[in-house]
């Protein structure tokens with residue numbers, strides 16, 4: 001493995017401090033490195049592998065599509081893209097979909113659509129967007145501009161203008177920033193990278209009302225918290241608060257690079273041919289995956305399972321909170337949980353990895369638990385046992 005790592009460090013840009021393992025294959029909720037060592041995976045490729053690894057039906061659907069048609073460009077119609085869009089529309093309550101190749105691109109598209117909607121309505125383009133502190137929306141110049149973590153943005157300024165930041169779960173702070181040029185408010189119903197903060201019911205409902213009263217579009221970034229992770233297909237559905245624009249990615253394709261933004265009919269109508277485009281976005285290969293993902297969510301009763309297993313995971317994490325003084329609290333929603341420590345967690349992650357458990361952090365002080373949605377109680381027990389043993393030794 002060391003040789004692979006050495007070679008990688010010579011040719012890849014140093015934008016990550018990678019963990020010192022070389023992954024080879026996956027099976028169910030386990031990953032294996034090139035030396036054959038087995039890891040229980042509670043990171044799922046950053047909340048991507050909702051269905052676990054090597055799901056046969058999913059793999060077969062992709063293999064069949066590879067032999068048929070991988071790509072067409074968006075100049076023509078193809079069957080998988082329309083099927084996938086129909087399923088996303090049905091699951092989200094949105095009316096129209098634009099497929100992208102990543103979450104970041106979904107955000108770009110959502111922001112462009114909000115600006116175009118404002119431009120069409122007012123005849124001027126100088127509009128503002130309100131985002132939240134500690135939010136994360138991606139790394140492109142546009143997505144960075146609305147990401148509420150200064151350290152990600154600072155070196156790359158000037159970014160796109162007209163972005164203001166409010167306090168998550170503080171309705172007053174949002175209200176204060178609204179003026180006649182506000183085109184959209186964007187937020188994650190559960191903040192992921194920012195540290196696993198779920199929005200309160202009051203905030204979700206309050207922001208929706210502010211948007212309705214002031215003719216502002218509401219954008220929910222469900223790239224991490226969507227696709228069943230919180231026990232609903234999309235986290236906003238628990239609150240019965242619909243957005244005007246939705247972004248999705250990560251578990252939308254369960255391993256293929258795909259994202260999407262979707263909108264209501266009224267908002268989507270702001271886009272005309274030529275306003276937005278992509279070569280790869282939503283090609284038949286990735287949308288065959290999306291389509292199969294939606295089918296498997298139904299046939300494998302993923303939402304029911306998440307709702308059933310979540311209380312068990314929470315209960316077990318709470319035991320650790322009580323046991324260790326250095327754990328401040330547990331928070332999150334569904335199978336998107338975090339443990340906040342009173343010290344940096346960066347040394348814990350490689351330690352549990354040595355014991356066969358893959359975890360990731362969210363920021364500096366939070367351990368993040370975003371396992372495949374198909375985990376069973378025995379996997380929770382196995383994870384807790386490894387983590388507990390590691391924590392007892394620090």
Ligand SMILES: *Cc1c(COP(=O)(O)O)cnc(C)c1O
Pocket residue numbers: 102103104105107136137138139188192193221222223224225249250259
């Ligand atoms: C991961 C993430 C993104 C960016 O998606 P990429 O696929 O990495 O481009 C945007 N928003 C949220 C909430 C995310 O978790």
